[in-house]
Amino acid sequence: xxxxxxxxxxxxxxxxxxxxxxxxxxxxxxxxxxxxxxxxxxxxxxxxxxxxxxxxxxxxxxxxxxxxxxxxxxxxxxxxxxxxxxxxxxxxxxxxxxxxxxxxxxxxxxxxxxxxxxxxxxxxxxxxxxxxxxxxxxxxxxxxxxxxxxxxxxxxxxxxxxxxxxxxxxxxxxxxxxxxxxxxxxxxxxxxxxxxxxxxxxxxxxxxxxxxxxxxxxxxxxxxxxxxxxxxxxxxxxxxxxxxxxxxxxxxxxxxxxxxxxxxxxxxxxxxxxxxxxxxxxxxxxxxxxxxxxxxxxxxxxxxxxxxxxxxxxxxxxxxxxxxxxxxxxxxxxxx
Amino acid sequence: xxxxxxxxxxxxxxxxxxxxxxxxxxxxxxxxxxxxxxxxxxxxxxxxxxxxxxxxxxxxxxxxxxxxxxxxxxxxxxxxxxxxxxxxxxxxxxxxxxxxxxxxxxxxxxxxxxxxxxxxxxxxxxxxxxxxxxxxxxxxxxxxxxxxxxxxxxxxxxxxxxxxxxxxxxxxxxxxxxxxxxxxxxxxxxxxxxxxxxxxxxxxxxxxxxxxxxxxxxxxxxxxxxxxxxxxxxxxxxxxxxxxxxxxxxxxxxxxxxxxxxxxxxxxxxxxxxxxxxxxxxxxxxxxxxxxxxxxxxxxxxxxxxxxxxxxxxxxxxxxxxxxxxxxxxxxxxxxxxxxxxxxxxxxxxxxxxxxxxxxxxxxxxxxxxxxxxxxxxxxxxxxxxxxxxxxxxxxx
Numbered sequence: 001x002x003x004x005x006x007x008x009x010x011x012x013x014x015x016x017x018x019x020x021x022x023x024x025x026x027x028x029x030x031x032x033x034x035x036x037x038x039x040x041x042x043x044x045x046x047x048x049x050x051x052x053x054x055x056x057x058x059x060x061x062x063x064x065x066x067x068x069x070x071x072x073x074x075x076x077x078x079x080x081x082x083x084x085x086x087x088x089x090x091x092x093x094x095x096x097x098x099x100x101x102x103x104x105x106x107x108x109x110x111x112x113x114x115x116x117x118x119x120x121x122x123x124x125x126x127x128x129x130x131x132x133x134x135x136x137x138x139x140x141x142x143x144x145x146x147x148x149x150x151x152x153x154x155x156x157x158x159x160x161x162x163x164x165x166x167x168x169x170x171x172x173x174x175x176x177x178x179x180x181x182x183x184x185x186x187x188x189x190x191x192x193x194x195x196x197x198x199x200x201x202x203x204x205x206x207x208x209x210x211x212x213x214x215x216x217x218x219x220x221x222x223x224x225x226x227x228x229x230x231x232x233x234x235x236x237x238x239x240x241x242x243x244x245x246x247x248x249x250x251x252x253x254x255x256x257x258x259x260x261x262x263x264x265x266x267x268x269x270x271x272x273x274x275x276x277x278x279x280x281x282x283x284x285x286x287x288x289x290x291x292x293x294x295x296x297x298x299x300x301x302x303x304x305x306x307x308x309x310x311x312x313x314x315x316x317x318x319x320x321x322x323x324x325x326x327x328x329x330x331x332x333x334x335x336x
Numbered sequence: 337x338x339x340x341x342x343x344x345x346x347x348x349x350x351x352x353x354x355x356x357x358x359x360x361x362x363x364x365x366x367x368x369x370x371x372x373x374x375x376x377x378x379x380x381x382x383x384x385x386x387x388x389x390x391x392x393x394x395x396x397x398x399x400x401x402x403x404x405x406x407x408x409x410x411x412x413x414x415x416x417x418x419x420x421x422x423x424x425x426x427x428x429x430x431x432x433x434x435x436x437x438x439x440x441x442x443x444x445x446x447x448x449x450x451x452x453x454x455x456x457x458x459x460x461x462x463x464x465x466x467x468x469x470x471x472x473x474x475x476x477x478x479x480x481x482x483x484x485x486x487x488x489x490x491x492x493x494x495x496x497x498x499x500x501x502x503x504x505x506x507x508x509x510x511x512x513x514x515x516x517x518x519x520x521x522x523x524x525x526x527x528x529x530x531x532x533x534x535x536x537x538x539x540x541x542x543x544x545x546x547x548x549x550x551x552x553x554x555x556x557x558x559x560x561x562x563x564x565x566x567x568x569x570x571x572x573x574x575x576x577x578x579x580x581x582x583x584x585x586x587x588x589x590x591x592x593x594x595x596x597x598x599x600x601x602x603x604x605x606x607x608x609x610x611x612x613x614x615x616x617x618x619x620x621x622x623x624x625x626x627x628x629x630x631x632x633x634x635x636x637x638x639x640x641x642x643x644x645x646x647x648x649x650x651x652x653x654x655x656x657x658x659x660x661x662x663x664x665x666x667x668x669x670x671x672x673x674x675x676x677x678x679x680x681x682x683x684x685x686x687x688x689x690x691x692x693x694x695x696x697x698x699x700x701x702x703x704x705x706x707x708x709x710x711x712x713x714x715x716x717x718x719x720x721x722x723x724x725x726x727x728x729x730x731x732x733x
Contacts, residue, residue, distance in 0.1 A: 012580055013553055017546030134376045136567060136600055149581025161581040234543065238572065239600070243373070244543040279547045284534070284554035302534060302555055308548045309510065309537045 006291035008160040012149070018279040019272075020168040020237055023175035026271030027230035028248065029255040030182065030264055031223045037199040037262035038219045039100070041113030046227060046252065048124035051245035052091060053228025054235045055132045057084030058139045065141065073143040074170070081232055088224040095120055096220050104216075121246075128242045137240040140167060167237040178229055179268060182222070186264065191218055199262065250312075251278075254319050260329025269330060274315045282308045363403045363659050365390060365646060366427035368437030368447065370414030374509075374540050374568040375439060375463075377596055381627075381636035382462060383409055385702075386436045388630050389646035389684065396685030398692065399654055412438045415511055415540065417446040424451035433659040434649040435459045436642060441466030441513040452477050458661040460648055460668070462641035465590065465613075466516040470710050477661065479668050481641040481648065481705060482613050483715025485513070489520025491611050491717045491733060492561070492589060493528055499609065503531040504587065505557035507548060507573055509564035510537040517563040517589055533557040540568040545576045553582035559608075561587035566597040578604045586610075588720065594637050598725045605722045609730075612637060614718035616732040617704030623681040640702030641713075647684055647701055648672055654691045672707045674698045 028050065035043040043049075060080035064070075071079050103116055146169050149161025186192040191214075198205040198215045206212060231245065238244075255274045259266025285303040293299070306314065322329060367386050369379045390405040399405065410427050412420035420443035427435060428451060435457055438444035444464035452459045453475055461469075461480040470484050496504065506522060508514035514537070522532050534555035538548045552560060552573075560583040564570030570592050577583045578601070588597070588610025598605050614620065623643060627634025634640060649664070651671040656664035671687075676696030679687040687697045699705055706714040719730040 009554075013546070013550035013582070017544075017550070017576075017580070021544045021546060134372060136571065136596070138600060163579055163581050165579055238543045238575070241543075241567075243541050247541045248543065275544075278544075279550060282547050282551060284551040287554040287556070302551070304551060307536065308551050311547050312539070 002291040004156075005158050005160045006288045008152075008158055008162050009287050009291070012160065012162045014279050014283055016162075016164060016168060018275045020165075020171045021279075022272035022275030023171050024230055024234045024237065024271075025251055025255045025275055026268040027175055027178065027226055027233065028252040029259065029267035029271050030179070031226040031230065032252055032256045033259070033262055033264060033267040034219055034223055034226070036256070038195055038215060039113070041110045041117060042253070042261075043223075044114065044117045044249065045095075045121040045124055046223075047246050047249035048121050048128065048242075049088065049092070049224070049227040050231030050234070050248065051128045051240075051242050052124055053084045053088035053224065054231035054240050054245070055128050055242075056087040057081055057228065057232050058132065058137055058235070058240060060084060061139050071142060073166070075140050075142045075167070075236055077139055077232055077236055078170070081228065084232065085225050085228045088228045089221050091124075092220040092224040093217065096216065125242065125246060132242070134242060137235075139240065140236050142166065165237065167233070171233045171237055174229065174233060178226070182226075182264065185222075191215075195219065251275075251315060254315050257329060258319055258322050260331040263329065263331040266329050266331030273318065273330075277314050277318055278311050281314045282306050282311050361401070361403055363399070363405045363650075363653070364408050364430065364432045365405060365649060366424075366430075366432035366435040366437065367407050367409045367646075368412055368420070368424060368427060368435050369409075369439045369642075370443075371409070371411045373412070373414035373416065373440075374565040375414050375591075377567050378463075378594060378637050378639075379439065381632050381634070381639040382439065382642040383407070384630065384632040385623075385627065385634065385639035385642035386462070386646035388626060389643045389650065389681075391630075392682070392684045393647075393650045393688065396688060398685050398688035399650060400657070400659070403659075405650060408432055410437075412440065412443045412447070414440040415442060417443055420447050421450045427451075428455050428457060432457075433653070434661060434664075436645045436649070437461060439463045439638075440511070441469060441516065442511045445469060445472060445512065448472065448474060448478050456662055458649065458652075458665045458668070460645040462645045463638040464513075466512045467520060468512060468516055470712060474710070476665055476711075479645075479648065479707065479711035481644040481701075481703060481713050482638065483713045483717075485517040486520045487715040488517060488589060488611065488613070488717065489522075489524040492521050492587065493524035493530065494733070495609065495611060495719060496525060496530060496559075496561075496587065497528055501530070501558045501587075503533055503557045504559055504561045505533050505552045505555050505583070506535045506561045506563065507538050507552060508535070508562075509569050509591070510539050513591065514563050517591075521561060521563065521589070531557075538564065538569040538573055540565060542569065543572060545569065545572045546580075548573060549576040549580060549582050552577070553580065557583075559583060559585040559587050561589070562592055563589050564591060566592045566594045571597065571600060574601055574605070588722075590637070593720055593727060595633075595727065598722050598727060603725060606724065607722065609719070609721045611717040611719050611733075613641065613703070613713070613715060614732070615704040615716040616718075617700055617702075617716075619680040619700050619702045619704060623702035626681055634702070643681060644699070644701035644703055644705050647681075648699060648705070650684070651679075651687055651691065651697065651699055654688050669707055669711060671697055671699050672705050 146164040149163040152162040255270035259270025410423035424447040441464040467486040508518035586608040590612045593612040652664040652667040655667040676698040
């Protein structure tokens with residue numbers, strides 16, 4: 001019984017949150033990595049692209065809610081998501097036409113692109129705040145939990161509760177579906193193959209008749225989709241606040257770089273590595289050990305390797321170690 | 337850069353002398369608060385509070401030679417020292433004669449040391465509560481209308497004891513304010529025999545708090561005390577704790593009290609309790625009415641302190657018969673404390689008249705202002721219980 005309690009406590013506080021957070025980071029990192037491999041720059045505006053997509057989704061969700069359109073036990077935001085994606089796609093294409101294309105025509109260096117994306121980031125930052133404001137927005141509705149901690153305790157008679165939020169379930173399922181679709185698209189379709197060719201060797205791709213502007217356009221469309229989905233899932237699971245989305249940029253980039261910039265597999269692995277390292281290394285094992293050890297032998301202290309203050313230090317330490325020993329990341333991306 | 341600095345300084349000097357030399361028709365006061373960042377939902381009401389006092393004084397026409405008081409707003413970002421100091425410099429360059437602000441303790445310390453002291457500018461903060469600011473050398477330029485957190489620590493410990501809480505897990509937002517408050521709560525609670533199972537910091541603006549909640553849950557405790565910000569990590573920690581079933585009840589110090597918290601968290605927050613600086617003085621009610629008429633919520637956290645901060649500066653100017661910070665800074669304690677006629681919100685005109693006539697005033701304002709020690713509020717607190725999705729006042733202590 002105590003063994004079960006220990007497992008449940010660990011699952012509830014470590015495994016479930018880390019898997020959900022990891023999926024959100026992975027989707028974000030996929031967007032960053034696609035831009036890096038095809039457009040060849042680090043897109044600092046990615047966090048705010050996520051915020052923009054989420055904002056449109058929230059606005060549409062509110063509209064649906066006021067008209068009484070719901071999605072049963074699932075959040076209404078899932079119905080609004082396609083519209084959010086379309087709006088973000090439009091925004092991405094407009095930014096590309098008005099800003100990035102100019103620099104592409106000039107064959108600007110990647111570092112110039114990074115600075116340009118920084119500018120775009122501030123613009124989007126302001127745009128989102130102007131439209132929806134700076135405050136926290138909550139837009140989750142429908143059933144909040146798949147299993148509630150209290151219900152689980154009554155059901156099993158264990159001392160530890162296990163809670164799975166609907167949003168966590170949706171996050172993981174959606175992430176799997178989206179990743180499967182993306183890999184199918186990149187590996188099986190003509191457009192996907194031309195995107196990979198363009199990423200591998202731009203000149204060769206051009207010679208073989210691939211239209212670069214088309215590749216760029218598809219990239220932005222996919223990135224808009226990924227960013228909006230990642231943003232909406234994150235917002236459903238936690239809450240939407242422009243400031244937080246802007247800050248998400250750090251773990252997302254850490255994930256993309258650890259996995260190997262430019263490698264989609266790497267982005268997914270990186271997302272989970274960052275999420276798990278943040279949660280497990282700073283976890284206080286007191287409770288779990290208390291269950292596992294014989295009676296009266298449980299630890300008095302917290303049995304915490306590092307205090308949670310060092311949570312971010314952990315993910316960045318991993319980042320540095322990876323860069324030192326495998327500069328291209330775990331999955332052989334491009335070196336940074 | 338050098339030229340820019342020179343130009344700014346020159347501008348500041350001319351502006352400063354122009355206003356200090358004569359009683360200009362316009363007195364500018366800086367309102368330096370966190371309009372963006374972790375307490376951005378509180379700042380608008382705070383600024384409106386300060387501006388209400390300015391408007392009242394302007395309308396009375398009794399300040400110095402019937403001077404008009406105008407407000408110059410600037411942003412501290414609450415946790416952004418660079419931004420706050422730059423905007424502080426900007427206010428000086430624009431010729432403000434006093435600053436209402438900063439708001440969060442960290443930036444307030446930075447503005448004080450880098451802007452106020454070098455420029456000899458008086459600063460009255462409505463909401464910086466770090467105990468560290470009490471000990472900071474301020475050349476008599478810094479005052480605050482909110483009490484230090486060491487006082488709040490005692491109050492919180494008393495409330496915990498009365499509610500029969502034996503052990504707490506404690507998390508704080510990782511900055512001067514959070515650390516100071518957490519230390520104060522821990523010391524006071526342990527002194528009366530309580531147990532603090534863990535003290536863990538959390539970073540604001542990160543959204544995901546599973547790691548912190550996992551550790552806090554592992555350490556256990558009757559309740560979780562969250563010394564953070566209601567718009568930021570504090571909210572995330574509470575939400576995450578409730579979702580995972582780690583804690584049901586929360587202790588909520590000042591930074592966590594606001595209407596948005598019960599609204600965002602929902603019915604699960606019912607039963608949580610805390611305290612925030614505030615008093616049942618007559619002025620509080622009057623101020624609430626005045627703010628309603630002016631179109632903002634005067635019961636929003638630190639709005640009344642902001643009114644008092646601005647009013648104190650203006651009354652002190654009248655008492656010193658000068659808008660020069662060096663002259664009126666010394667008068668702030670005089671107008672704030674007894675002896676003298678008690679002044680409530682709405683009576684600023686009367687107060688200015690009394691001062692002009694050479695009489696003493698004892699400014700009570702919206703919070704029952706009483707400045708002690710190095711110029712900080714003695715501190716009365718409103719005990720809060722979350723009931724039916726509302727912050728309700730239990731009593732004042």
